Amino acid sequence: MADGGALVSAASASARIRSFSFHGDAAAALRDIRISFLPGTLTAVLGGSGSGKSTLGKLLAGWLRPGHSGVMRGSLALGAERLDFDGGSGDPRINPAVWSARVGYVPQDAAAIISTVRSNVAEELAFGLENRGVPRPEMIRQVARVAEQTGLSGLTERDPAELSGGELRRLAVACAVIAGPEVLVLDEPMASLDAAGASGLRNLVAGLLDAGTAVVVLSQRADVLARSAGRWIILDGGTAVADGSPADLQEGAALRDAGVVQEGGAAGMPGTLPAPPALPAVLELRGIGFGYGAGTPRGGAGPGPAGDPARAAVLRDLDLTLRAGEIVAITGPNGAGKSTLLRHANGLLRPQTGDVVVAGTNIAGVPAGRIAARVGVLFQQPRDQLFERTVLREVSFGLRRLAGAGAGDRAQEALAAVGLAGAAQAHPAELPSSQQRLLALATVLARRPAVIALDEPTVGLDRPGLERLQHAVTGAAARGAGVVMVTHDLAYARANAHRVLALDGGNLREL
Amino acid sequence: MSLHPLTALTAACCAAVVTTAAASWQLSVAVALAAALLAARAGVAARVLAAAGVILAPLFLSLLVLHGLFFLEGHTVLAQWGPARVTAEGLGFALELGTRTAACVLLLLLFSFTVSVPDLVTALAARRIPPQLSFVLASTLILVPAMAGRLEKIRQAQEARGLVVGRGPLSRLAAARLQAVPLVLGLVEDAGLRAQALDARGFGLPGPRTSYRQLQDPPAQRIFRAAALLLAAAAVVLRLMTAWPTAVPS
Structure with a gap:
């Protein structure tokens, strides 16, 4: 060395x-x-x-x-x-x-570095300077300089809780950089x-x-x-x-x-998948319209300020048909509404116009907890999906009601499928983030739903993790489940899906 | 209307002190109504009333049982079952204590749901309150919205795995029991990482601090604060000087 x-x-x-x-x-x-x-x-x-x-x-x-x-x-x-x-x-x-x-450090979870008691980006940047007693005129100069350097100049008046993932990452870097x-x-x-x-x-x-x-x-x-x-x-x-x-x-x-x-497809299989047999639809979105407005909390964005002005429509007259055994990937930039779309599949969000049909049944008025028997969703942030004290309890939650006496076997089988059989008694919060995502995936697989909806499943997975994910997805499709995944990784989508769609302007188009 | 956070805090605390000192259920009800009205004007009525309900419902229940049924000094017996006696005095005492507490709780909730936390932290820092203390205060104020956000996420995660939350109170109670442990554990876990981040940003450093944010504190509001404090002090003194009411149990 x-x-x-x-x-x-x-x-x-x-x-x-x-x-x-x-x-x-x-x-x-x-x-x-x-x-x-x-x-x-x-x-x-x-x-x-x-x-x-x-x-x-x-x-x-x-x-x-x-x-x-x-x-x-x-x-x-x-x-x-x-x-x-x-x-x-x-x-x-x-x-x-x-x-x-x-020595500055920006953690994996960029939100962790935010003090939460500052009302805008400029004040958040100044927090570290205030603690070191930097005089105010000097602070104003440094905040402006670092905001310029990190591309935050246009965002200094924004509430840190309302930033997109990319903006938040830049703010976290800026908070570390400002100390020089x-x-x-x-x-x-x-x-x-x-x-x-x-x-x-x-x-x-x-x-x-x-x-x-x-x-x-x-x-x-x-x-x-x-x-x-x-x-x-x-x-x-x-x-x-x-x-x-x-x-x-x-x-x-x-x-x-x-x-x-x-990067560049080591985990994906080469070429595109052969077309699946034309089986009946397991999930249909018909003419979905949805927008976040006053009184509609945006999933994952935390509590917004009271009296938020109504936002523009995120989804407009959107149609999607997912057939049994089919793998569909949806791509699009951050903030296009991909997660919003997926949350309609299991009723965590309800369309303002249009219908969601799961296995032939319109789910309007059906509680999300009942739709869960047929639709499993992998959340974008695994930590939002995990809440139990041990890995085994996590996978077993709600399983007995679904699978009766077979619940224990199903839980073990799902853990084995994602390579966590040896970690059954570990605390989910103490797992590395890659394994947290795999555990969240196991909670979905264990329920053997007819529709599997995956939100950015590849993020934070290492190579063995990606292989397990791919194995799980193709396995589920082979036994007849419809899989819809949302990802910004176009190369992965092309290599692992039968169809790739782009979410753009609130609508889906074939890529 | 731009109230300096200390003006709002002083107003809320002084109103609570005066209401407590006056010990009149009519005044308490009036103050509680005024607080509810102000909350409605600020657009936070639903949240204030919901939080007040959670705090006050068990309190009212225990007041009713303790003083409504077992008020020893009560003479005017309205009903009796064995050792339990419903007396007019007991009910009156429960009413007085209940309305007084309701008024104070509503005032403080109104303050905490309307104050700008960053403004409050700035105001406290300018008065040389130790930053750790003002951070704890600020964190407490944002704890309720933070908890609500986290509870929502836990509920969604559980619903996605088959938890059906019905409309009835029993179903909601059962769901709340399932969410309580994850909520507390999640908050504790958050606190650990946040503490490391705060340390890294110099939060634990001793010595003088500066403030980026600047607050307007108009003279009229300073005068108002001084007057409110005087009024509250006067109410307490007056209360101490007049005879103790006969019905205060020790």
Whole structure:
């Protein structure tokens, strides 16, 4: 590994982690990792679900602190300052407020960084400066500068709770950048961004690199941002298994074995699927019209301000027919109404005009809980779908009423299908995000619904996860279920669906 | 109407103090009605009344049982079943306590549903209240909407897996029982990550802070606040000086 003395002294930051384990865990979460970051360089830390990427990122940025969050042996260095840890009580203490001003971290869930007590984007940006006692005229200058740098200039008066996924990600980056860190760690920054959001983020990273910031991207996809990095570090099982240039590593076994997704169809089957036999329709949307207005809470957006002006129609006279055994993919940019469309399938949202027909029955007036016997929906955010204390309880919820004595077997079978049979007693919140999505998928599969509606199922899945998803989807279609999935990943949609439709202007058209 | 958050807070607290000191059910009812009216004007009547119902219903029930049935000082017996006696005095006392509490609860709910939390945090910071304290206060105020949002998500997740929530109170109660544990666990889990994020943004730093947001505090509102505080203090003093009413149980 290129980690000589000269390099260390020029580096913005470096870490030598002999081991790090969380309090109460016997096994080390990280071991034998040596990394350093030079100013103005982009490093990608790649690895599958549970490989330790987020733990490493949080440790570098002071979100996890040696001694406080776990036991660390090794050293962390920032510029000329070096802290040595041997796991004893004499170890140095990290002040997270001081440390994070030099190493910024943007978590996977960008919303987590928002203070929630500020009313607009400019004030949210200023929050970190206020806490450091920066004089107001200086704050106003810095807020304007960082808003410009991160493409938020037009949004400074907006309520942070009302931003789109891409805008929220840029705000989270801006909140970390405003403290002027030498190193910035981005955890899965591209997940769930559409093409416009992704290119906005790439420009933002390019600007930070030009300004001399060392940027570290943690990702389970070798995506376009990761491919532009100067250096890759591949993590597997909490340790660095390979370290080098993307050119050297992208064809190697380490990347594949670590479960990293190679963008460009490694997980999809080649070509398009053969057309399914023409079976009867299991889901029909007829002339659906829907818009969010006063009194209609928007799913997932949190409580909006009272007296929200009525919004424009999201869906207009929309028709869709899904047949048994058919896999249909719907694509479109963020905010096009894809999730809104899916929520009509199981009655979580009701159309303002038009009808939803499930297996020949109009579901108007039928409670969502009864429609659930025939329609299963995978939510966009797995955490919104999971609420139980253990993985097994999660899959078993409501299953007995549906399957009677066979509920236990069905739960085990669904967990096995997504590779979580060994984690039955784990707490859903403690699973890596990839496995949370698979668990949410298992809760849908266990019910064996006639219609399966998947909202961005590929987001956050590593390579084994994508394979399990694909297996589950084709398996369900083969036993006669209709599958409709919403995704912004057009390549995945083309490789894994019989038909691909675009949601555009509130309507569907064939692609 | 742009009320400084401290003006709104002072008005709500002083009205509550005066109502409590006056101990007159007629005044309490009038204040409660006024609060409900103001809530309607601010467009938050439904939320204020719903929250007040959740808080007050069990209280009214216990007042009725405790004082309506077992008021020891009661003389005018209206009905009697064994040790339980319904007395006019007991009912009167329950009415007085109930309306007084209702007035105070409505006033404070009106304040918390109409105040701009960012304004309040700014106002408190400007008065050198420790930021941790004002953050706790602000978080408490946004807790109710945050809980409502999370409950909605949990309900949707459960409905998507076959939970049928009927219209009847029993069905709703059964659903609420299923949602309570996930709600609390979810909030606790959120708090952990948010604490790390706040730390990273310098929230735990000691030393002086500055404020980006600026608030208007017109002199008229300062005078109003001073007058309201004086009025409340006067009401308390007056209350202490006049004889204690005979019917206060110790």
